[in-house]
Amino acid sequence: xNDDLTKTVKGAPARPAAESLRRLRAATAKASxxxxxxRVEAQKARGKFSARERIHYLLDEGSFQELDLLVxxxxxxxxxxxxxxxxxxxxxxxxxxxxxxxxxxxQDFTVIGGSLGRAHADKICKVMDxxxxxxxxxxxxxxxxxxxxxxxxxxxxxxxxxxxxxxxASGVIPQISVILGPxxxxxxxxxxxxxxxxxxxGISNMFVTGxxxxxxxxxEEVSAEQLGGCDAHASKSGVCHFVAKSEPDCFxxxxxxxxxxxxxxxxxxPRVANPDPLRRQVPLLEKMCELDPRRPYRIxxxxxQIADEHKFFxxxxxxxxxxxxxxxxxxxEVVGVVANNPAHLAGALDINASDKAARFIRFLNAxxxxxxxxxxxxxxxxxxxxxxGGIIRHGAKILHAxxxxxxxxxxVILRKAYGGAYIAMSSKHMRADFNFALPCAEIxxxxxxxxxxxxxxxxxxxxxxxxxxxxxxxxxxAEYAAKFASPYQTASTGSLDEVVEPSQLRYKIAxxxxxxxxxxxxxxxxxxxxxxx
Ligand code: HXC
Numbered sequence: 001x002n003d004d005l006t007k008t009v010k011g012a013p014a015r016p017a018a019e020s021l022r023r024l025r026a027a028t029a030k031a032s033x034x035x036x037x038x039r040v041e042a043q044k045a046r047g048k049f050s051a052r053e054r055i056h057y058l059l060d061e062g063s064f065q066e067l068d069l070l071v072x073x074x075x076x077x078x079x080x081x082x083x084x085x086x087x088x089x090x091x092x093x094x095x096x097x098x099x100x101x102x103x104x105x106x107q108d109f110t111v112i113g114g115s116l117g118r119a120h121a122d123k124i125c126k127v128m129d130x131x132x133x134x135x136x137x138x139x140x141x142x143x144x145x146x147x148x149x150x151x152x153x154x155x156x157x158x159x160x161x162x163x164x165x166x167x168x169a170s171g172v173i174p175q176i177s178v179i180l181g182p183x184x185x186x187x188x189x190x191x192x193x194x195x196x197x198x199x200x201x202g203i204s205n206m207f208v209t210g211x212x213x214x215x216x217x218x219x220e221e222v223s224a225e226q227l228g229g230c231d232a233h234a235s236k237s238g239v240c241h242f243v244a245k246s247e248p249d250c251f252x253x254x255x256x257x258x259x260x261x262x263x264x265x266x267x268x269x270p271r272v273a274n275p276d277p278l279r280r281q282v283p284l285l286e287k288m289c290e291l292d293p294r295r296p297y298r299i300x301x302x303x304x305q306i307a308d309e310h311k312f313f314x315x316x317x318x319x320x321x322x323x324x325x326x327x328x329x330x331x332x333e334v335v336g337v338v339a340n341n342p343a344h345l346a347g348a349l350d351i352n353a354s355d356k357a358a359r360f361i362r363f364l365n366a367x368x369x370x371x372x373x374x375x376x377x378x379x380x381x382x383x384x385x386x387x388x389g390g391i392i393r394h395g396a397k398i399l400h401a402x403x404x405x406x407x408x409x410x411x412v413i414l415r416k417a418y419g420g421a422y423i424a425m426s427s428k429h430m431r432a433d434f435n436f437a438l439p440c441a442e443i444x445x446x447x448x449x450x451x452x453x454x455x456x457x458x459x460x461x462x463x464x465x466x467x468x469x470x471x472x473x474x475x476x477x478a479e480y481a482a483k484f485a486s487p488y489q490t491a492s493t494g495s496l497d498e499v500v501e502p503s504q505l506r507y508k509i510a511x512x513x514x515x516x517x518x519x520x521x522x523x524x525x526x527x528x529x530x531x532x533x
Contacts, residue, residue: 034050034111035111043109046203048180050108051106051108051143052091052108054141055095055106057248057251058095059095059097059104060097060099065093065094066093067092067126071119071122073118075118075150077150077151078149078150080150085112087123089111089112089113089114089115089116089120091106092105092123092124092127093105102136102138102258103128103137105140107143108143109182115146115155116144116146116159117148117151118155122158131173132173135172135173136173137258138175139176140175140176141178141180142177142180142181143182143183145182156186159186159187159189170193171527171528171530172264172265172527173263174262176198177197179191179205180203180247181204183204184206184208188206193532196242197233199229200244200249201245205227234318234319238316238352238355238356260369261369262368262369269333269367269368269369270334271332271333271334273332274308276309278507278510279506279507282306285302285305285502285503285505286503288415291415291440293416293485299341307329313328316356319352321341321343322340322353323347323353324337324340324341325337325356330510333513335371335372336360336372337371337374339374339375348378349379349381350391351389354394355394355533358533361401361402361405362533363530366528366529366530368407369407371408372410372509374412376413377421378421379418379419379447380395395424399423399424399430402425402426404523408512408513408516408519410512410513411425411432411436412436412500412509413436413437413487414437414441416442417441418444418445419444428494433516435495435497436509437496438499438505439486439501442485442486448477448481451477451484452477452480455480459472460472460473487499
């Protein structure tokens with residue numbers, strides 16, 4: 001064996017020193033330059049980062065390992081043969097976030113509009129496969145004109161390969177989509193199949209058919225921003241889970257979200273040291289019991305009080321505000337919170353709230369995250385629009401999600417828990433593990449006013465004057481409230497495990513979570529897809 005590496009093999013043509021290195025460096029530099037200086041400038045002029053900058057800001061410094069930099073399209077039609085398409089318009093690889101591995105891809109709009117050709121799709125599929133096989137999250141940074149028109153069905157098939165992988169990975173590894181430019185046509189369905197969609201104000205758009213098609217088809221005139229910008233998807237359609245003011249803010253939020261999630265369904269979420277005493281008093285909850293039962297309040301104030309260090313990371317904060325979903329820690333362990341919010345629609349359950357809560361609960365169950373349910377719910381939101389919109393079908397999703405969930409489930413009734421909504425919000429017989437209530441909780445088939453109208457209809461009708469009616473109703477309501485609008489009938493049947501002193505609530509929840517940490521219920525190890533609901 002020739003161990004002198006500077007000598008050439010006898011008879012082989014000599015190559016100029018370092019030629020191969022020069023070739024690699026030239027190819028790397030060309031492929032890394034994206035669509036060239038002018039297009040990169042245009043990207044910047046729109047207030048957007050380049051695809052490479054995005055990866056740099058998202059990942060831990062210096063952790064990115066690129067794959068397939070030198071891949072190029074095999075398509076030749078419509079002049080593609082002569083076009084330079086560095087990396088086929090997408091950067092792919094793996095790196096770390098807070099020291100934990102992730103797979104990532106970033107579409108490069110400066111290269112034929114980030115359009116998705118077959119090689120581009122194959123690169124994305126490769127990192128998705130790596131993520132799934134190695135059980136790490138996958139993050140897509142999307143900025144694309146959609147299917148590469150010149151590649152025809154090959155490009156559509158590329159999308160199909162991505163969608164199929166999104167479904168295969170659903171509930172197995174966390175999948176995150178960050179929309180950082182246009183995302184149009186069928187391309188929107190990959191983000192929709194992933195667990196969380198982020199958008200950035202002023203630069204992100206998502207729609208199946210753009211403003212021009214909408215105008216041609218329906219006559220409606222609408223801008224891209226109105227049709228598919230952040231506001232449309234964060235507050236109206238519910239497609240978007242997180243809105244950021246800028247790209248750096250967006251990447252910070254992605255990193256924060258990942259801090260609450262396990263790497264895959266085969267792990268538990270990361271535990272952190274908890275400096276916040278478990279027995280910390282929660283004075284605000286004492287006040288809760290002095291509150292007029294009809295008075296609205298923002299449930300966030302209660303969550304902040306209970307959570308470790310008052311931190312709550314809200315999911316879908318602008319959508320269906322009558323229910324609040326998000327992550328916090330209790331005693332250092334991650335918990336998913338589902339809470340009625342009396343500040344909006346009195347905290348009642350409607351169609352959108354049902355979908356929002358059900359999908360979140362299913363996500364928590366897929367990824368071994370306990371559910372803390374905070375209840376203050378007067379019932380389902382009434383109305384023809386709700387009934388015809390399918391509140392029966394949508395409301396059933398919450399029941400299904402809670403009953404199938406095998407992760408630890410703790411429920412606290414803070415104030416109202418009436419009728420079907422009491423059952424739906426993780427009641428004992430829907431298989432919650434621990435059910436607590438504050439002393440001011442009101443648990444009944446319906447509220448006092450509605451109940452006396454039905455129970456005493458004849459007596460009320462027999463009253464001669466309106467004053468007489470009002471007085472009778474007030475008396476009967478007070479009697480009903482004394483009997484049913486309290487936690488004690490429910491506690492007497494065991495449907496509540498404990499009526500808790502408000503000041504002790506944080507400790508009770510954290511202690512119950514600790515007890516449940518190794519809970520094993522039938523079905524615990526099953527695969528659970530996170531189907532979009
Ligand atoms: C090929 C594309 C492209 C595409 C953009 N480009 N989209 N090339 N296929 N889908 C190219 C442009 O020709 C241009 O090339 C460069 O990218 C930048 O695009 P511009 O139009 O100059 O940029 P801008 O004005 O910012 O407009 C961006 C845009 C627009 C709104 C995204 O490009 C657009 O409407 N594109 C088409 C969108 C679309 O209809 N896509 C197909 C959707 S259907 P040059 O060389 O001039 O710089 C679909 C089906 C998926 O995606 C189905 C999955 C199941």
